[in-house]
Amino acid sequence: MLTARRVEILKAIVDEFIDTAQPVGSKTLVEKYGLPYSSATIRNEMAALEAEGYLEKPHTSAGRVPSNKGYRFYVENLTEKEVDEEVKYALSNIFDRQSMNVEEAIRESCKVISDMTSLTSGILGPDATKQSLEHIQLIPIDKRSAVCVLITNVAHTEHKVFNFAEEISVEDIKKCTDILNDRLKGTPLSDLSEKMESLKPLLVQHVRQYEMLFDAFVGAFVKFASDTLYFNGASNMIYQPEFSDIERLKSFMGKLNDSSLWRELTDTGTRQLALKTSKGSEVAWVDDLAVVSNDIRVNGQEDKVRLMVVGPSRMKYDKVMSLLDFIGQQIEKIYEEK
Amino acid sequence: MLTARRVEILKAIVDEFIDTAQPVGSKTLVEKYGLPYSSATIRNEMAALEAEGYLEKPHTSAGRVPSNKGYRFYVENLTEKEVDEEVKYALSNIFDRQSMNVEEAIRESCKVISDMTSLTSGILGPDATKQSLEHIQLIPIDKRSAVCVLITNVAHTEHKVFNFAEEISVEDIKKCTDILNDRLKGTPLSDLSEKMESLKPLLVQHVRQYEMLFDAFVGAFVKFASDTLYFNGASNMIYQPEFSDIERLKSFMGKLNDSSLWRELTDTGTRQLALKTSKGSEVAWVDDLAVVSNDIRVNGQEDKVRLMVVGPSRMKYDKVMSLLDFIGQQIEKIYEEK
């Protein structure tokens, strides 16, 4: 049973532990947090909190450490989540530059998040299997290069600059894009390069410089289809005391490169200990890691970009969550403007 | 005096140490390398090599470890540097895609280098203070976006996609680029955004939607001017035994983000222990780190892109150097084709 006093004690323990990374003892709570109970009372309450699964003991003679269940309660009930003014100011630089690409803006914010939290942040792009091609355009820049613009059914766009070995004729570009638009519309992004292969005969027939164009498009499709996993600040983890052991770092780094893992990590549906907060961000706990994520909806569609922060369970949830919420709003605003 | 036998012993020690990361003792050399001398003889020779500065002792009862001077000799005289066929094959994927941007190709190779060597690799772009603007083009993609193409005096080009909040008129784009080309030609890239400020009154006068365009260009100029330092695979270092101490990792990571450091590191002129090999790559040693770099000349000009690999002095020099040489050649070839 979580009495008000136990909640009070739990909050103090989580706060202290997040701050110092050291197991918290009953004496600390009296002395440092001025709780109006004796240490013996607090010990009794801590024992109760442990029995209910909110706290853990690293070993007998240490203080208590919050369990993931404890963190979950803390995040759900005990954080207030407000964004600092100074933080908003720091971020305004990024979002004020209207001319910036949405992708760039997201990446930039990702970097800022890593810097500000000293954690690892990541972006998981729209699932390539769920998007299909709506339209392709190829705009010549000069005689040997062109921009390829691809638009998906969720109004998501991607750009890629092509550079050709030889000069390329405008007619060929037109013919080629006409064929592709005709034949590839509606194809899921993940199948594009495969389906492209089957168009080869057709292109050979109608397009003189088919080879260069073909290679260029295949390259572009591969890029567009790849699960856009991007992450940043992995090396920040060396500053986290929970990673002072190199082996832990290694295992963490190994996990990062696997995008399916990221998806799973933040898939609140399957995770028992996950939590969906009111403001939008979600939190999930796995072993001694916590993942805070925020889905950015793209033009009100189902498909979305997921902004994430990963770190040890011992993280400043209020800071991270408010940051993620704020940035999520900003990015959605940019999307709306477009 | 480096007799042939001492060289033989030195080579064996360096080989063994690179392989095992353990100080090498006289017995190992006899048993594992089958050197036709007794361990006592080898001990004498090792003492001599140490006296001349090619070897070091971590402590009395350990084996010997190569000093940086030892590595230098090793690299200069004892490596043969040939690229594996399988490596060439692995890289051919990257360079065969002609449509790829040179910048992309370089970045991709950088990643491959990191993966293949388990070291950190980096790219140092042309020095922005040494390049000046030759020409700007702004090509509309659709009503709200355009590609900005910037060409420098060393025929280096950069692209950036602009996204505007409102529709933008073609006349405005034309007027704006005309003014910029007229007024900014010859300006060093590093001064562009500053000088842009002084053009504001002029733009206000002639261009209706000057504000959006102005912001977009300033953003682009900042990007073009920034010292293009890019590096990859820093987290590989956790697999290197010399970084099993977290503190070392921290200090290493701290250094990486400083581009002036990278420049200095590979500035063979100032570094005593640096080495310029015949094939092109340079090696420098600083403390217990080694940096192998390869300058890629851009269109025969003085200005260049520098491809680098950093790691502990104990690295597989022949592998790294041959890789860097090979990739350097490939990239120069792409540049020539353009």
Next chain:
DNA sequence: TTTAGCACTCGCATTTCATGACTGCCATTA
């Protein structure tokens, strides 16, 4: 000049021990 042999050095892993920060429980108190 090379080699065998031996004494010596020193890092490293292991053990032992003392310390102190906790807890848990019980008897006492308000």
Next chain:
DNA sequence: TAATGGCAGTCATGAAATGCGAGTGCTAAA
């Protein structure tokens, strides 16, 4: 009856002690 003071018990942590073994340097003999 809930809160508290007190005390015994636990266990990580760090320091000092110990033994081991890899490797050296030196000397004397081949």
